[in-house]
Amino acid sequence: MLTNKMTELLKIEYPIIQAPMAGGITTSKLVAEVTNSGGLGMIGAGYMTPGQLREQITEIKELTPKPFGVNLFVPNEFTVTESEIELANQFLNPIRQQLKLHQNDNIELPDFNNxxxxxxxxIKVVIEEKIPICSFTFGIPxxxxxxxxxxxxxxxIGTATTVEEAIENEKAGMDIVVAQGSEAGGHRGNFINRSQESLIGLMSLIPQVVDHVSIPVVAAGGIMDGRGLMASFCLGANGVQMGTAFLTCIESGAHQLHKEAILNTNEDQTVVTRSFSGKWARGIKNKFILQMQKHERLLPDFPVQNTLTQDIRKTSAAQDNQDFMSHWSGQSPRLAKNQTVELLLKNIIKEAKNIKLNI
Structure with missing residues (x-):
């Protein structure tokens, strides 16, 4: 039951993909441990330079002979006006003052061409390093x-938050599609409808996607254990992609405050916000989110807002101040544990095998 078309395609033992969380969470140790334990480890390379990506690939190859993958952000064109940036900085400068940061009006803004x-x-690095799996978020290349x-x-591997997006992924030539439910932590992968209207729960999303595409479907959003894996199978998925469950693992590169926030929060304390990056993302409510909530629809789009808040997020983390950090989390934080990757995967598989379906 735990081997299928997806596991054969990816050459992995178990139908479990570690979500490619960008920003330093997917350390070489984390990716290698997932891969060595039978799942698919993924580098979250969205914010990496090509050189940093190549360096991490080299490190992981020394830690595992098994296949692992790379995830990339598909760049989208964006427009921003000076007045939007000035307005955003008006909202952000009082927070910078609280952190004793200098007001910076000369932030180097992102450029689509770059x-x-x-x-x-x-992409060249992925090909040259002969990486067997490449996944995409925020669109289709x-x-x-x-x-x-x-x-x-x-x-x-493509990402979809609606049936329409899943169909477009298959048409474009994706071999597998990850269906991201509204329960998922971190950034929404939507790219057709950029509003909150793509917040479809996983239980509704998976069977509808499965009915409309012929490629393997991977369930993502709030899955933390063997129960979630088996439920995903029942809905027609070929496997699962798990983020929050791996984020709190010992090998994860997440800030200790981020791990502790997840381990000490409840399911009703996450919210979808665009205050940190300009793109809707699910995280744990904190002072920054609450302060920015009333302004967030006025903020610039990703990646501009993400650049504007970078100094706040970095300084907050350096000061061990969780008030202004982005604590991304799915909706099942009560199920999170601080354990090794190996133990997490062993427990998931053991629980899945022990489940008896009463039909």
Whole structure:
């Protein structure tokens, strides 16, 4: 029951993918331990330079002979006006003052052309390093990129938050699609409808996606244990992608305050916000989110807002001040544990095998 089309395609023992959480969480140790324990470890490379990505790939290859993957952000064109940036800084400067940060009016803003060039260089690294699996968030890459990766025999995984997005992923040539339910922590992977209207619960999303695509479907959002894995199978998924469960593991590179926030929070304390990055994301409510809530629809889009808040997030983390950090989390924090990756995977598989379906 635990082997299927997806496990065969990815050459993994168990149908479990470690979500590619960007920003330093997916350490080489975490990725390698997931892979060595029978799942699929993924590098969250969205914010990495091509050089940083190559360096981490080299490290992981020394830790495991098994397949692992890389996740990339598909760059999207964006527009921003000076008045939007000035307004955002008006909201952010009082917070900078609380953190004793200097007001910075000369922040180097992101540029789509630079982001696109970086993305193409990242793709080159994936191909040159012969990475067997590459997944994408925030959209679908161009036909040219997909063709190059297919020529390199790379397995491609797309992300969808609606049936429409899943269909577009299959049409574009993705081999697998991750269906991200509204329960998922971190950034929403939506790219057709950019509003909150793509917040569809996983139990509703999975069977509808399964009925409309022929490629394997992976369930993502709030899954933490063997029960979630088996429930996903019942809904028609071929496997699961888990983020929060791995984030609190010992090998994770998440800040200790981030781990503690998840381990000490309840299911009703997460919220979907765009205050940190300009893109809707689920995280644990804190002072920053509550202060910015009334302004968030006026804020610039990702990645501009993400750049504007970078100094706040970094300084807050350095000061061990959780009030202004982004504590991304799914809706099942009560199920999170601080344990090794190996133990987490062993327990998931043991629990899944012990479940008897009463039909």
């Amino acid at each position: 982001d696109f060039e970086k993305f193409i260089e990242q 161009s036909r040219e990129v997909i063709y190059e990766l297919k020529q390199a025999k790379t397995i491609l």
